[in-house]
Amino acid sequence: MLTRRNEKNGDSLSILGFGCMRFPMKGSSIDEERSIAMIRDSIDKGVNYFDTAYFYHNGKSESLLGEALSGGYREKVKIATKLPPFMVSKLEGAKKIFGTQLRKLQTDYIDYYLLHMLPDKTTFDRMVSIGVISWLEELKRNGIIKNLGFSFHGGKADFVELIEAYPWDFCQIQYNYLDENKQATKSGLQLAHSLGIPVIVMEPLRGGKLVTNLPDEVLAEFRKYDNKRTPAEWALRWIWNHPEVNVILSGMSDEEQLAENIRIASDAEANSLSDEELQVFERVKTIMQERTKIPCTACGYCMPCPSGVNIPGCFAAYNNKYLLKDKNSRFKYMQTLGVVSKKPAFASLCTECGKCEKHCPQKIEIRKELKTVKKEMEGVFYKLAVNITRKFIKIK
Structure with missing residues (x-):
């Protein structure tokens, strides 16, 4: 398992992070036995970053992760979980959520704590005004949280405002070859890196859509270059090719996915894709753009909308x-x-x-x-x- 150094705090993080939103299921419930076995197997093979959230799996993800990390595994990993600002109107609400999270995770500290789906600076300012940020800073001074960041699903302009609004310890963005110019965008990724802010990437496969829902023409382009490399491997290697990315989160729901991702993460170095391979992605993106209903490039020149439309x-x-x-x-x-x-x-x-x-x-x-x-x-x-x-x- 390759690692990349968090230059802000010295942590050596596995380039593959375990996203705890898509555990294997048994009917309508988490298959606890398989999920715990997968988590512990991944740790034994070098994964040391685990990302969960307050409401993943209807609030059961944190509890499952806490159980999986008992018995000596907690000390081997970094836990990331999240406070949902959209569920918090008063400081007491945030404290209630955080206390529940510590209990579920069976820990007395969180390594990487995020404001979940922080959409804009207005929401951040609200967190400041009700005392959430100063409280989180106090927790950080006391070692109860180690790093404070945010996850983001908005537009480029809002991302720039947010990343420059506070001395964040890290950020989490959606990024993949299809979203290179959407949401935070490549320039947002580079801006965070230039500010010394580590970047965690989520949705590298768009929830599996870049594996199971690709047009036949795209699959043909990938196979033309390498008939054995899967769409998942193409997508992950494209992201890991970016030196600005510290960790890719993958929500792995079966043992086969875990094994494949760990294999890829054993040699996916930054700046390792050849010019030929990068050209494959350019052709793929052209095919995707031709099949796009509305030819919006998310440049943002149309914004802000006077009526508030994104x-x-x-x-x-x-x-x-x-x-x-x-x-x-x-x-x-x-x-x-x-x-x-x-x-x-x-x-x-x-x-x-x-x-x-x-x-x-x-x-x-x-x-x-x-x-x-x-x-x-x-x-x-x-x-x-x-x-x-x-x-x-x-x-x-």
């Missing part, structure tokens, strides 16, 4: 539904654009002012396309569902 985010969610046949696309759309941000940012908020279209380099008829997104992604009771969910998830 235009690139809306288009990305719509494109993913068709490009990768994502069955959960509507749920993800509601989650990221309706529920967890400070303010909703979905397509139907558009007032058709037209300001965005004047700045779009791709000359997209944005108002027309947002109507299409609304029709495909929202439904009759969408706004009601968003409002109810936003109220429901708040912890007083």
